[in-house]
Amino acid sequence: MGKMLALASSAAAQTVNVMNVSHPLTALEPGDMIGNMITGAAPSSPITANVNGTMYSVGSTDGSGNAMINSYVPSVTSATSYTEYWYVNGVLLTPVNPDPTIFLYAPALPTITEYPLNTVSNPPVPSVYSFTCGQTAESDQITGDATAWVISPVVYYSTTSQVSESVVETQAGYWSGLGGGPDLSYGSSNIGILIQDGSTNRNANGEAFAYGGQCSPCLGYTNNCNGQCTSATWTLGVMINLNSTEISVTASGNGASDADIATLTVAHELGHALRLTHSNVGTGGCSWAESLMFPSATVLWECGVTTPTSLDSSALSGVYPSSSLTSCEPAENYCTYESCGI
Amino acid sequence: MTCDLKKLLISVVYLSAVLCVRGQAQPVSQDIRNFKLPPGVYPMSDEVMDPPRDMDDVIRAADIIVDGTVITTFPSINLSPREPGQVETDSLIGIRQVIRGQVPQAQIVLVESGGTQGQWQFFTRGNPLVKPSERYILFLYADRRKEVPNGAGILPDQTVARRYVLSARFNGKARVNEDGSVRFIPVAMPKLHEFDAPTVAAFLDRLNQRIAKLFPPAPPWTPPVGKFPSILGAAPQPDK
Numbered sequence: 001m002g003k004m005l006a007l008a009s010s011a012a013a014q015t016v017n018v019m020n021v022s023h024p025l026t027a028l029e030p031g032d033m034i035g036n037m038i039t040g041a042a043p044s045s046p047i048t049a050n051v052n053g054t055m056y057s058v059g060s061t062d063g064s065g066n067a068m069i070n071s072y073v074p075s076v077t078s079a080t081s082y083t084e085y086w087y088v089n090g091v092l093l094t095p096v097n098p099d100p101t102i103f104l105y106a107p108a109l110p111t112i113t114e115y116p117l118n119t120v121s122n123p124p125v126p127s128v129y130s131f132t133c134g135q136t137a138e139s140d141q142i143t144g145d146a147t148a149w150v151i152s153p154v155v156y157y158s159t160t161s162q163v164s165e166s167v168v169e170t171q172a173g174y175w176s177g178l179g180g181g182p183d184l185s186y187g188s189s190n191i192g193i194l195i196q197d198g199s200t201n202r203n204a205n206g207e208a209f210a211y212g213g214q215c216s217p218c219l220g221y222t223n224n225c226n227g228q229c230t231s232a233t234w235t236l237g238v239m240i241n242l243n244s245t246e247i248s249v250t251a252s253g254n255g256a257s258d259a260d261i262a263t264l265t266v267a268h269e270l271g272h273a274l275r276l277t278h279s280n281v282g283t284g285g286c287s288w289a290e291s292l293m294f295p296s297a298t299v300l301w302e303c304g305v306t307t308p309t310s311l312d313s314s315a316l317s318g319v320y321p322s323s324s325l326t327s328c329e330p331a332e333n334y335c336t337y338e339s340c341g342i
Numbered sequence: 343m344t345c346d347l348k349k350l351l352i353s354v355v356y357l358s359a360v361l362c363v364r365g366q367a368q369p370v371s372q373d374i375r376n377f378k379l380p381p382g383v384y385p386m387s388d389e390v391m392d393p394p395r396d397m398d399d400v401i402r403a404a405d406i407i408v409d410g411t412v413i414t415t416f417p418s419i420n421l422s423p424r425e426p427g428q429v430e431t432d433s434l435i436g437i438r439q440v441i442r443g444q445v446p447q448a449q450i451v452l453v454e455s456g457g458t459q460g461q462w463q464f465f466t467r468g469n470p471l472v473k474p475s476e477r478y479i480l481f482l483y484a485d486r487r488k489e490v491p492n493g494a495g496i497l498p499d500q501t502v503a504r505r506y507v508l509s510a511r512f513n514g515k516a517r518v519n520e521d522g523s524v525r526f527i528p529v530a531m532p533k534l535h536e537f538d539a540p541t542v543a544a545f546l547d548r549l550n551q552r553i554a555k556l557f558p559p560a561p562p563w564t565p566p567v568g569k570f571p572s573i574l575g576a577a578p579q580p581d582k
Contacts, residue, residue: 034574048566056578057566071574082574083558090563100402101483101509104392108402111556114574199421199428203511204391207428241428245487281393296392 013040014065016086016093018107021070023302025098025106025253027285028114030075034107038067041088050085061088073114079283081113102203103253103298105284115283122282123311124293126319127210127275148275149192149235152182152325156193156273160242162262168195171267174307180317181274182325191237193273195266198241205247205297206265208272210238238273242266250297261297264306268292271312275319279311291315383463394510396533397552404481404509406443407549409518409542410435412472413449416496418457429464431457432497432505433472435480441546442553451498451505453485468529469512479524479545481514482506518542 020026021033028034036058038047043065047058061067065088086093086109095109107113127147158168165186172184184193200207242265244258251261271293278295282288286303291311294300394400401407413434421428433452437445452472456465465471472478485505508514513534516526524545525538539545568578 048563049570050561050564051570051574053561054568054578055564055566056568056570058570069570071570071572074573074575076575080575085560087563092560092563100399102392104394104399104403104510110558110560281395284395295390298392 014088014091014093015039015096016109017096018084018109018112020107023286024255025103026299026302027105027283028073028107028112029117029283029285029287030073030114032073034071034073034112036069036071036084036086038069038086038088038093039065041065041067041093042091045089048087048090050087051082053083058086076114076116079113079115081111083111085110098253102249105296105299115285118282118285118287118290121311122279122288122290122294124271124276124279124291124315126315127272127277147235148319148324149182150324150326153185154182154192154273155185155187155190156195156270157186157188157191158195160195160197160262160266162197162242162244162247163259163266167259167263168266171263171307172270174267175270175274175312175316178308178313178316180313181320184270192235193238193240193270195240195242195269197244198239200241200243200246203246204243205250205261206240206242206269208238208240208269210235210273210275235275240266240269240273242269250301254298254301256301261301264297264301267307268297268300271308274316276312276315383465390511390513392510394513394531394534397537397549398556400481400510400514400534401442401549401553401556403483404442404514405483406445406506407441407479407481407553408435408443408445408450409438409441409477409479409546410450411438411477412436412452412474414474415472418459420459428455429457429459429462430455431471434498434503435472435478438477441479441549445504447503449498449503450482451503452480452482453505453507455511466512466529469515469527472515477518479516479518479542479549480506481509483509516545 016036016038019035019037020028021035023032036049038061041047041061043063044060045065046060047067047069049056049058058069059067086095097108098106100106100108156168156172158165160168169186172186175181176184198207242262244262247261247265248258250256251258254261276293279291279293280288281295284296284299286299288294289296289299289303289305290309292300292305292308293312293315294305300306394403413436415431415433418429418431421430431454433454435450435452437448437450454471456469456471457463483506485507512527513530515530516524516534516537518524522542523538523540524542526534537545537548539548571578
């Protein structure tokens with residue numbers, strides 16, 4: 001409740017808001033408690049609500065002009081919307097809603113929607129993004145797929161100030177522990193994944209930039225592992241940027257600490273680094289958040305999904321079928337920008 | 343400055359940053375220093391965090407909805423001082439009509455992710471940056487960053503043209519084609535393409551219907567006819 005009180009306190013007098021009490025800032029699903037909070041209205045006065053054109057009495061405000069009205073979401077088989085206007089003493093209350101540019105799935109007045117529970121499996125899928133480099137052609141002519149790592153373990157290193165080294169290691173350990181994909185090993189040599197503070201697209205707490213072997217014809221494990229050469233299909237490096245500003249905004253709205261959301265972001269972005277994409281957002285409700293690759297930090301946090309799940313494990317096995325990974329030492333053919341004259 | 347000196351300087355700056363951030367001296371190998379994006383063309387992820395579920399979400403997440411024409415495009419700006427990880431490109435848009443919200447000036451600055459910086463190019467597949475003379479219906483929210491990149495003074499001041507970002511990232515961008523049809527950009531979510539229309543008038547007609555549905559005018563107060571149900575959707579008790 002604290003977060004919603006904070007939202008309301010900054011608004012004008014005589015306000016009303018709606019929230020998913022069970023899972024704040026996520027879409028309403030059957031069984032969730034809905035809370036309508038009134039603040040700054042006339043004290044000890046009758047409350048009424050016009051719901052889909054019908055006016056209902058809803059008790060009265062307390063001696064301070066505030067009230068909290070709870071109801072529950074029934075079982076629904078399709079999305080059902082209600083348009084609500086609230087009054088105290090016949091005076092229309094001003095709706096105060098969470099910022100929709102940040103908390104898009106939170107119920108918001110005047111029209112709230114209740115969604116049915118998800119009944120289908122909602123896993124992440126392998127990445128199909130290409131990372132061919134050095135081309136100057138039109139963007140839609142880019143080809144190639146840096147869809148998977150080839151060598152295990154993949155070494156990662158963190159320079160971010162937002163979470164400690166040990167936190168990063170713990171999150172990487174969750175992914176490694178799933179099996180199926182490459183092992184993730186912390187180190188400062190032959191790095192495959194770098195986690196750092198940086199900028200991202202708007203509203204993204206983190207972002208992973210990957211590149212394939214073709215991006216770097218000279219750098220890395222060139223022609224050295226079991227006769228394989230680097231290629232566009234071979235993920236050679238991933239840079240994970242963590243955006244402290246966006247993380248702080250998400251944390252504040254969710255009543256979490258910056259470190260909590262930064263940790264969640266590291267875990268999610270490591271999934272991208274292993275070449276998984278997002279699962280389906282569905283309705284934005286908890287029943288859709290079955291994977292750490294669900295595309296909303298808020299929903300993941302509020303629904304308690306903070307580590308990789310069995311669906312993530314299955315998806316990883318799809319990206320890395322058995323025997324797709326090799327283990328070898330890069331040794332003498334490992335070279336750097338300097339040695340390549342870049 | 344020679345190329346080698348420049349590289350040395352960049353390396354020292356970056357190494358210093360790493361040491362400062364970590365708060366103590368760390369054994370940073372040459373690999374850390376060299377771990378950077380190689381020059382090239384990079385597709386940015388076309389995945390969106392908190393993607394819109396439908397047209398209603400795109401409308402709700404927009405401070406303003408405008409019909410505008412691209413006047414000019416400014417040189418791209420790199421937001422990452424250490425490496426070209428995040429490039430954005432600004433364009434000046436002349437407003438033809440405001441469909442929702444308030445726009446104080448006759449022009450705005452559209453901020454888009456992507457662009458070219460030196461030997462690095464970033465783009466989103468299916469979302470080419472806007473070009474001069476193109477016309478769009480844009481769903482936008484204000485750029486709320488405290489520190490707006492000034493682009494070495496080449497960008498218009500906020501008092502001349504306010505800065506806006508596409509709502510729901512690239513989903514808030516519908517192109518008005520030369521034949522007058524309106525289509526959301528190819529990478530936009532499929533549900534938005536249901537709103538593609540043969541004319542601007544037809545597009546706006548459907549859009550305005552959704553806006554009216556989402557934000558109907560408040561009805562006047564009338565006496566209640568029943569008690570608010572504890573289960574929303576259940577029958578209310580009659581008022582006695």
